[in-house]
Amino acid sequence: VTHDIAVIPGDGIGKEVVPVSLDLLNVLADIHGGITFQFTEYPWGCDYHLAHGQMMPKNGMEQLKQHEQIFLGAVGDQNLVPDHISLWGLLIKIRRECEQVINLRPVKYLEGVSSPLANPNDFDFMVVRENSEGEYSEIGGTMHSGPDEVAVQNAIFTRKAVERTIRYACALAEERNQKVTSATKSNGIVYSMPFWDKILAEVGEDYPKVEKQSQHIDALSAFLVTKPSSFDVIVGSNLFGDILTDIGAAIMGSIGIAPAANINLDGKYPSMFEPVHGSAPDIAGKGIANPIGQLWSAKMMLDHIDYPELASLLFDAMANTIASGIKTPDLGGKHSTEEVVDEIHKRLLAN
Amino acid sequence: VTHDIAVIPGDGIGKEVVPVSLDLLNVLADIHGGITFQFTEYPWGCDYHLAHGQMMPKNGMEQLKQHEQIFLGAVGDQNLVPDHISLWGLLIKIRRECEQVINLRPVKYLEGVSSPLANPNDFDFMVVRENSEGEYSEIGGTMHSGPDEVAVQNAIFTRKAVERTIRYACALAEERNQKVTSATKSNGIVYSMPFWDKILAEVGEDYPKVEKQSQHIDALSAFLVTKPSSFDVIVGSNLFGDILTDIGAAIMGSIGIAPAANINLDGKYPSMFEPVHGSAPDIAGKGIANPIGQLWSAKMMLDHIDYPELASLLFDAMANTIASGIKTPDLGGKHSTEEVVDEIHKRLLAN
Numbered sequence: 001v002t003h004d005i006a007v008i009p010g011d012g013i014g015k016e017v018v019p020v021s022l023d024l025l026n027v028l029a030d031i032h033g034g035i036t037f038q039f040t041e042y043p044w045g046c047d048y049h050l051a052h053g054q055m056m057p058k059n060g061m062e063q064l065k066q067h068e069q070i071f072l073g074a075v076g077d078q079n080l081v082p083d084h085i086s087l088w089g090l091l092i093k094i095r096r097e098c099e100q101v102i103n104l105r106p107v108k109y110l111e112g113v114s115s116p117l118a119n120p121n122d123f124d125f126m127v128v129r130e131n132s133e134g135e136y137s138e139i140g141g142t143m144h145s146g147p148d149e150v151a152v153q154n155a156i157f158t159r160k161a162v163e164r165t166i167r168y169a170c171a172l173a174e175e176r177n178q179k180v181t182s183a184t185k186s187n188g189i190v191y192s193m194p195f196w197d198k199i200l201a202e203v204g205e206d207y208p209k210v211e212k213q214s215q216h217i218d219a220l221s222a223f224l225v226t227k228p229s230s231f232d233v234i235v236g237s238n239l240f241g242d243i244l245t246d247i248g249a250a251i252m253g254s255i256g257i258a259p260a261a262n263i264n265l266d267g268k269y270p271s272m273f274e275p276v277h278g279s280a281p282d283i284a285g286k287g288i289a290n291p292i293g294q295l296w297s298a299k300m301m302l303d304h305i306d307y308p309e310l311a312s313l314l315f316d317a318m319a320n321t322i323a324s325g326i327k328t329p330d331l332g333g334k335h336s337t338e339e340v341v342d343e344i345h346k347r348l349l350a351n
Numbered sequence: 352v353t354h355d356i357a358v359i360p361g362d363g364i365g366k367e368v369v370p371v372s373l374d375l376l377n378v379l380a381d382i383h384g385g386i387t388f389q390f391t392e393y394p395w396g397c398d399y400h401l402a403h404g405q406m407m408p409k410n411g412m413e414q415l416k417q418h419e420q421i422f423l424g425a426v427g428d429q430n431l432v433p434d435h436i437s438l439w440g441l442l443i444k445i446r447r448e449c450e451q452v453i454n455l456r457p458v459k460y461l462e463g464v465s466s467p468l469a470n471p472n473d474f475d476f477m478v479v480r481e482n483s484e485g486e487y488s489e490i491g492g493t494m495h496s497g498p499d500e501v502a503v504q505n506a507i508f509t510r511k512a513v514e515r516t517i518r519y520a521c522a523l524a525e526e527r528n529q530k531v532t533s534a535t536k537s538n539g540i541v542y543s544m545p546f547w548d549k550i551l552a553e554v555g556e557d558y559p560k561v562e563k564q565s566q567h568i569d570a571l572s573a574f575l576v577t578k579p580s581s582f583d584v585i586v587g588s589n590l591f592g593d594i595l596t597d598i599g600a601a602i603m604g605s606i607g608i609a610p611a612a613n614i615n616l617d618g619k620y621p622s623m624f625e626p627v628h629g630s631a632p633d634i635a636g637k638g639i640a641n642p643i644g645q646l647w648s649a650k651m652m653l654d655h656i657d658y659p660e661l662a663s664l665l666f667d668a669m670a671n672t673i674a675s676g677i678k679t680p681d682l683g684g685k686h687s688t689e690e691v692v693d694e695i696h697k698r699l700l701a702n
């Protein structure tokens with residue numbers, strides 16, 4: 001079988017951690033035997049924008065949609081192109097146009113990573129983030145100028161999107177530890193959040209074995225710090241999921257290790273796998289970018305295209321490499337991207 | 352001088368931590384000499400709603416506005432009255448109608464409190480939260496029913512409110528360590544947040560000595576966990592300020608100790624002082640509620656009405672009590688509300 005993967009390294013450290021991940025994916029294909037990855041690279045990003053005035057060519061989305069999956073590095077470099085242009089012209093554009101309506105992000109304690117928490121206690125939960133609408137809308141604007149200027153931003157929540165997100169979270173909890181925590185703020189945000197709560201109550205009835213609870217986003221953010229091991233599956237809106245997963249990355253010990261899957265549910269368009277971290281222009285080119293977030297995203301892609309054994313192989317090799325002390329500076333280590341990748345490679349071959 | 356203070360104990364543990372705080376305020380008045388606090392208690396809250404069908408009487412706001420300041424416990428008990436009714440009928444109503452446009456919340460490491468962070472490193476920063484508009488709006492609604500149902504929630508940002516909030520933060524930083532971090536999300540929320548950023552840039556020009564930086568709310572939430580001691584003053588919208596201050600309370604070691612001041616800037620109406628914690632119905636009536644959040648709010652009131660010496664006396668007595676190991680269960684201690692208050696009282700008299 002050949003798997004046809006679109007690859008967008010993007011900006012900054014994306015260009016460093018993507019190529020090494022492709023190498024290891026090829027190693028895994030060899031280990032498995034009988035499968036090949038065919039990678040088609042698209043050099044889109046802020047440099048592309050500087051040269052062509054847009055983040056991707058006009059027919060870019062058409063090209064991407066031909067592929068089975070998308071493997072993305074990182075997008076955005078404020079020094080080159082304003083964020084709202086680079087992100088809405090590439091990252092958010094792909095999420096929306098490929099109907100990647102769920103953003104799935106694991107938050108898991110890894111041995112050998114020094115968490116900023118005094119007692120990290122082996123937390124292991126998944127965040128299911130609504131990925132298509134909500135607070136991230138292009139509806140709104142500003143009016144008047146001078147002292148009377150006012151900006152309005154509309155958050156849009158459709159039953160369709162909220163329902164499928166909560167349903168996804170409940171189904172995931174059924175396969176895990178039967179617990180869903182829903183992020184809300186119905187005490188302050190009085191239309192969209194009670195709407196979300198209502199749909200949780202309705203959809204929840206189809207998952208009687210799953211324990212459902214709601215937490216206001218302020219309290220929930222705090223609980224991620226004070227009792228992260230109490231969570232199984234967390235479900236939230238686009239913005240709340242964004243915030244919670246960055247706190248998740250923080251308690252994991254580094255934003256450099258957290259992965260994400262942007263999932264197209266109906267298989268009509270490709271899904272996209274990308275780390276939670278950004279392009280980190282400040283450390284780009286130094287050879288010290290942490291490859292783990294990108295590799296863990298590759299692991300999620302392997303799970304998604306149904307190679308769970310390869311996914312586990314990769315995860316264990318990664319986790320054992322870190323546990324053995326071979327890690328990049330963001331994790332308190334002294335190793336380069338290449339040294340970490342070489343060790344993972346060695347461990348894969350040793351299997 | 353007599354200071355005329357409206358007191359609303361509210362719900363749950365509010366009824367336990369407010370009275371003991373009034374006692375200590377009286378002790379402080381005696382220590383100072385020549386001042387008296389005149390407390391007028393209003394028994395408004397969820398019990399009042401059960402009896403009267405509203406959170407406060409029709410002329411409640413008129414009554415409150417007669418007073419110099421408002422001292423509030425906690426509002427809301429989902430078991431009795433839905434949160435959006437109890438909070439918009441009392442807490443948020445007072446904030447809005449008394450034009451308490453700034454919500455000021457200190458986040459500070461206290462010795463003797465076990466922070467969930469491995470290296471809390473003596474953080475000490477202030478969060479300036481916009482308190483009158485933003486994401487907490489009553490503009491929006493739902494439309495259609497069944498599969499087509501949609502909810503819209505409008506966030507409203509006026510230049511007036513954003514400007515005074517950022518100005519307040521910059522002025523505060525001038526008196527502290529000359530650094531303002533502004534919470535934004537202009538890469539995802541493309542009207543209101545770039546508007547906020549623009550006003551930061553403009554207002555910032557009036558504070559040349561203050562270093563201004565912006566951080567996206569996701570990254571900033573994470574940094575509160577990974578490097579809290581790098582902040583001086585953080586400024587954010589109503590929702591972002593809400594989230595950041597709960598994370599702040601979490602890293603302080605307990606939501607039970609964090610205080611807040613809701614500030615009326617022009618002195619036309621009273622300001623209001625209340626802890627960040629809620630009414631905690633689960634521990635109400637057990638005598639173990641942490642009084643520190645309420646007392647620290649009293650300390651902020653003393654600062655506000657310009658008794659900085661009394662404010663310091665109270666703060667030191669509180670901090671030394673905790674450092675000596677006399678603390679409630681939420682802080683890992685074994686003491687009751689009363690024992691903590693008695694120790695603080697003793698320390699105040701020893702001065």
Ligand SMILES: CC(C)[C@H](C(=O)O)[C@@H](O)C(=O)O
Nearest residue numbers: 187188218427438443593627
């Ligand atoms: C109870 C709720 C409406 C309130 C808020 O979000 O403002 C609370 O969380 C706070 O921070 O004071």
Ligand SMILES: CC(C)[C@H](C(=O)O)[C@@H](O)C(=O)O
Nearest residue numbers: 076087092242276538539569
């Ligand atoms: C870059 C930004 C628009 C993006 C988001 O908020 O979705 C990022 O923070 C993420 O979490 O993938």
